[in-house]
Amino acid sequence: MKKVVVLTGAGISAESGINTFRDANGLWEGHDIMEVASPIGWNNNPALVLDFYNKRRSQLHSVAPNLAHKALVALEKTHEVTIVTQNIDDLHERAGSSNVVHLHGELLKVRSQFDENLVLDWKDDLHLGDLCEHNSQLRPHIVWFGEEVPMLEKAIDITEQADILMIIGTSMQVYPAASLLQYAPASTPIYFIDPKPAIAPNENLTILAEKATVGVPKVVEELVENFS
Structure with a gap:
C-alpha cells in the first residue's frame, strides 16, 4: 500500500x-484575530473568547x-x-x-490551564467556572497565535x-x-x-x-x- x-x-x-479562518480584512467573524486566538486575548477577556468558540462549536453541529x-x-x-x-x-x-x-487543536475538546496535557472531550458550551480536576479553568483546546x-x-x-x-x-x-x-x-x-x-x-x-x-x-x- x-x-x-x-x-x-x-x-x-x-x-x-x-467560515474560513479570516476575512480579507483580517477579521474573524468580526473580531480581531488577536482578541479571540491568542493568549493575550484570553487573558484580557476570557468570556469573549469562550463565547466565540461556543458559537463555532454550535455551528459545527449544523454542518456535515x-x-x-x-x-x-x-x-x-x-x-x-x-x-x-x-x-x-x-x-x-x-x-x-x-x-x-x-x-x-480541536474545537470539540478543551484542556486544563493547569495541565495542558489534561484534555477532555467537550461538545457543549464552555463557561467561566468550568474547572478541571485541579480546580483550574478549562480553555478551548486550540493552538493560538504565539503558542507552540x-x-x-x-x-x-x-x-x-x-x-x-x-x-x-x-x-x-x-x-x-x-x-x-x-x-x-x-x-x-x-x-x-x-x-x-x-x-x-x-x-x-x-x-x-x-x-x-x-x-x-x-x-x-x-x-x-x-x-x-
Whole structure:
C-alpha cells in the first residue's frame, strides 16, 4: 500500500459551510484575530473568547462532511492515508477517516490551564467556572497565535514517509504548517488542489485549480487507478 499524506486547510471545510479562518480584512467573524486566538486575548477577556468558540462549536453541529471528505475516506480502501489538518473541526472524523492529526487543536475538546496535557472531550458550551480536576479553568483546546504547535513533530515524521502528498484547500502560506512541504521526499508526487493555488512550479507537482469537492474526487480516482 502506498502511503498518502494529505494536508488540508480551511478550503475543504468551507464547502461544508464553515467560515474560513479570516476575512480579507483580517477579521474573524468580526473580531480581531488577536482578541479571540491568542493568549493575550484570553487573558484580557476570557468570556469573549469562550463565547466565540461556543458559537463555532454550535455551528459545527449544523454542518456535515462534503464530497471531498468522503473521497479521502474511500481512498483508504487502496492506500494508507494519513490526514494532517490545520482545521479544528471534526469533519474528517465524521466522514470516516481513520487517521487524522490536528495541527491547530480541536474545537470539540478543551484542556486544563493547569495541565495542558489534561484534555477532555467537550461538545457543549464552555463557561467561566468550568474547572478541571485541579480546580483550574478549562480553555478551548486550540493552538493560538504565539503558542507552540505540539503535533508539528509528528506531522513532520508523517510527511517524511509520504509516497504521495495531497494538499487541499490551503494557501501553504501560514507557518509552521507551510513548512511541512519541505519534508516530503524529493521524488514524491504532489497534488495541489485549491481554486487559487499559490505554489512554486515543481516537476513532481500536479495543480488542480478547483474547489475541493471537484478536485479531490478526481485525484482519488487517479490514485486508485495508477498507484494501487
